[in-house]
Amino acid sequence: MIFGICNLSITPIRAEASDKSEMTSQMLFGEHFTILEKGKYWSKVRISFDEYEGYVDNKQFEEISEEIFHRLSTKEPIYSGEVIDFITSSTNDLITIPLGSRLPNFINNEFIMNSKRYAYDGAVFSGILPKNEIIKNAFTYLNTPFLWGGKTPFGIDCSGFTQMAYKLCGYKLLRDSKQQAKQGEVLSFIEESEPGDLAFFDNEEGEIIHVGIILNDYHIIHAHGKVRIDTLDHSGIFNADLQKHTHKLRVIKKMI
Structure with a gap:
């Protein structure tokens, strides 16, 4: 080897x-x-x-x-x-x-x-950090441009973003959103979630294609065009700039 x-x-x-x-x-x-x-x-x-x-x-x-x-x-x-x-x-x-x-x-x-x-x-x-530190790390990447396969503050994709925010706090997520969706504990409602939990989104075929980190007050930070903050509701992500839903909510999961 x-x-x-x-x-x-x-x-x-x-x-x-x-x-x-x-x-x-x-x-x-x-x-x-x-x-x-x-x-x-x-x-x-x-x-x-x-x-x-x-x-x-x-x-x-x-x-x-x-x-x-x-x-x-x-x-x-x-x-x-x-x-x-x-x-x-x-x-x-x-x-x-x-x-x-x-x-x-x-x-x-x-x-x-x-x-x-x-x-x-x-x-x-270093070490295992409190869950609230995940949010602090996530905000470090705010406005980072979307880059397919990227994992840095100069270009990042949706699952690279969630993986890095967790990684810096000492937690392991898999690389792709559909892989990450197999980790953690399913939550039934947005109201059960807390900042740092993950929300996953699917396409018309039911395939997981997107992930973001839940914030307070029905908001989510995710990489879509850039790392941005949008509103999260029971239907999915509502983009205020476009005045429409851009992603359909599939499942919410508690990773830690």
Whole structure:
């Protein structure tokens, strides 16, 4: 078995082994993974955090040992807490990192990744945080443009948004909205929900296609065009700008 780690600020994960293929997700700096198939130019990988699979350019990651992989998989993660910041390597290389990048073995403003030492003096997230912190994280992404497969404050999709808001608080959500909809506890009514719970929405075929984070007073924050706040009612999401419902409510779930 071969293992790897993302050593760039953001690396695209694609549906097929080609730069022209659809970007289905992203890896952020410090994310580790299993290499399922190693090709000449591309590798099929499985992300350790959420077991999401896709193809990554071989030039955009480093291989790591099985020992390092298992250490990262069992150790409590520490994530960067700035919208954007940079790290400095021991050879004075600067790498920008987005919010939610992992800092392996971080201590005293330093960390080591695959034997290379880095310095970082920004804010961090670690441990399990209270549920209300999910809302604070969600607001950090407000007005971020929608980007299919995106997971950063510079472009994010609906399920990447919910996953990152929870991830920074120490909770694991799967990558896609239809996968996230299989997690948690079903609530019967909006009135039973509390801020931080998730609302899922389906299409005419009954397929889950959208997710957002419930706020107080019948509002929801979600990624649709951009990360925005809209009204939530028993029918779904009402967009005040368009003066119409844009998403049909399917189910509300309590994740924590």
